[in-house]
Amino acid sequence: xxxEGVGVDLETSLGYLLKEASSALRAAMEQVLRPLxxxxxxxxCLELLAQRPGLSNSExxxxxxxxxxxxxxxxxxxxxxxxxxxxxEAPVGKVLPTRLTPRGRRSLEKATVAVRSVEVRMLAxxxxxxxxxAFRILQSMIRSLRDGDGS
Amino acid sequence: xxxEGVGVDLETSLGYLLKEASSALRAAMEQVLRPLxxxxxxxxCLELLAQRPGLSNSExxxxxxxxxxxxxxxxxxxxxxxxxxxxxEAPVGKVLPTRLTPRGRRSLEKATVAVRSVEVRMLAxxxxxxxxxAFRILQSMIRSLRDGDGS
DNA sequence: TGACCCATGTCAGGATTCTGACATAGATTG
DNA sequence: CAATCTATGTCAGAATCCTGACATGGGTCA
Numbered sequence: 001x002x003x004e005g006v007g008v009d010l011e012t013s014l015g016y017l018l019k020e021a022s023s024a025l026r027a028a029m030e031q032v033l034r035p036l037x038x039x040x041x042x043x044x045c046l047e048l049l050a051q052r053p054g055l056s057n058s059e060x061x062x063x064x065x066x067x068x069x070x071x072x073x074x075x076x077x078x079x080x081x082x083x084x085x086x087x088x089e090a091p092v093g094k095v096l097p098t099r100l101t102p103r104g105r106r107s108l109e110k111a112t113v114a115v116r117s118v119e120v121r122m123l124a125x126x127x128x129x130x131x132x133x134a135f136r137i138l139q140s141m142i143r144s145l146r147d148g149d150g151s
Numbered sequence: 152x153x154x155e156g157v158g159v160d161l162e163t164s165l166g167y168l169l170k171e172a173s174s175a176l177r178a179a180m181e182q183v184l185r186p187l188x189x190x191x192x193x194x195x196c197l198e199l200l201a202q203r204p205g206l207s208n209s210e211x212x213x214x215x216x217x218x219x220x221x222x223x224x225x226x227x228x229x230x231x232x233x234x235x236x237x238x239x240e241a242p243v244g245k246v247l248p249t250r251l252t253p254r255g256r257r258s259l260e261k262a263t264v265a266v267r268s269v270e271v272r273m274l275a276x277x278x279x280x281x282x283x284x285a286f287r288i289l290q291s292m293i294r295s296l297r298d299g300d301g302s
Numbered sequence: 303t304g305a306c307c308c309a310t311g312t313c314a315g316g317a318t319t320c321t322g323a324c325a326t327a328g329a330t331t332g
Numbered sequence: 333c334a335a336t337c338t339a340t341g342t343c344a345g346a347a348t349c350c351t352g353a354c355a356t357g358g359g360t361c362a
Contacts (some may be wrong), residue, residue, distance in 0.1 A: 001309075014282065015176055017289045021172035024296040025166055031209050065174050095357090096203065101319065108209050118296070119166050123332060125291045130284070137285045138168040139274045145175040147270070151360060209340060219341075221319055246327090246340065 018141075025122060032114040038107070041066055043115060045074060046100065046108040049084065054097035083107060169292075176273060183265040189258070192217055196225060197251065197259040199257060200235065205248035234258060 019088055029040050031059035044064040048055055075098060078084045082121070085102030086096045100108070180191050203262040204236055206214070212222035224246070228251060229235045234255030237247045274282055 005236060014285060014289070015180075015266075015268065017286065017293070018169075018176055020174050021289045021296075022169050022290050024293050029166075030298045033209045038184055044313075065170060067350060069313090069351095070321075073348095095180065105181050115166075119164065121298075123165065124294050124295045126288060130288055130291075133167065133281070133284055134165060134288045137281055137288075138165070138172045139275060140281075141172050141273045142168070144275045145172075145179045145273050147272075207340075216345075218320060220321095220343090224318090 003142065006015065011030065025118070028118045029115055030122070031095065032118055036107075036111055038111050041070070041074060042078070043108070043111045045078065046104060046111065047115075049098060049100045049106055050105065053099050056095040056097060078104065129136060175258045176269070179269045179272070180266055183269055184262060187258075187262055187265065189262050192221070192225060193229070195261075196222065196260045196265075197234065197255060197262065197299070200249060201256065201259055207246040207248060211249065223246065240289050 002109070004094060035041055041064050045060055046098060048060055048063045052059075057071055058068050058074060059077070061068045064071060066074075075086065082101055084098050084100050086100055090117065091132060126134070177191060180194070184191060184194055192215050196211055199211055199214045203210075206223055208226060209219050211226070212219045215222060217225075226235065226237065230237055235249050236252055238248050277285070288300055
């Protein structure tokens with residue numbers, strides 16, 4: 001294996017470490033979600049809807065970090081399986097507010113405990129102060145990155 | 152806009168914040184890399200090779216967080232464009248060590264300054280202590296997540 | 303009121319990535 | 333030494349995602 005211990009600049013890059021952590025988190029989530037027949041994006045969508053009922057397709061897409069098109073096909077699948085409901089026509093404008101069904105709420109509950117366990121494991125070696133510190137630091141990074149993107 | 156300020160649990164989730172930061176970082180990198188005709192994965196591959204010459208296809212794939220197959224097609228493109236070289240046959244085993252050409256090194260330099268500026272911007276509002284704190288925290292998260300993955 | 307601009311939902315096409323599988327090389331273990 | 337295990341490179345197919353585009357609804361502002 002190429003595990004030479006040569007000190008490398010990538011190992012000191014916070015950006016690389018951020019991607020590494022995010023990748024590890026996603027892998028861990030996929031692992032615990034797979035036995036439940038659920039993907040990360042599907043879980044994210046359900047969780048979003050549980051906390052903010054009536055979200056639109058576009059809002060769900062932004063919240064789950066996918067495109068509107070991808071979220072659209074997912075919503076159709078969720079609707080077909082009876083996890084969510086959408087009005088046949090928009091009550092106002094073109095926005096179709098989506099809501100969880102009792103069935104969707106149940107499948108979400110099982111997934112939530114699985115994901116919660118992953119998050120607990122991730123925060124295992126961290127003190128309370130470190131967790132709130134990480135919180136502020138990540139928020140600062142996000143704000144700084146979004147500032148200069150010409151939006 | 153659905154920007155209701157309703158306090159939501161997702162906003163308090165470190166996992167969600169992690170994904171948000173990683174997504175913002177990737178978007179910022181794509182934005183500064185696009186004018187140079189370079190993608191994030193391509194930059195990652197070149198940067199990896201600059202710091203660890205002779206890396207194999209599989210090692211590059213792991214380092215850039217893609218599959219071996221994706222890295223393989225990227226390497227073929229990089230070789231065709233003259234940014235990297237690979238021996239026609241493996242000197243030992245099946246591993247084909249990859250190396251940067253002078254041309255590849257030049258295109259990497261331009262990309263590096265662009266990416267460096269993004270990282271600087273990301274760390275703008277953070278003190279030195281906060282940066283090293285983030286470093287330790289992220290490493291702890293990665294370690295904790297990798298521990299219980301049945302590898 | 304009408305023109306303009308932004309956001310939404312949706313469609314089609316293409317590009318990218320992943321999943322699954324195979325044969326082979328090297329290390330490991332008995 | 334032989335068998336097993338792990339890792340590599342590669343192939344083919346499928347699934348996923350994105351880019352580009354369109355028509356429509358709503359808000360803004362003259």
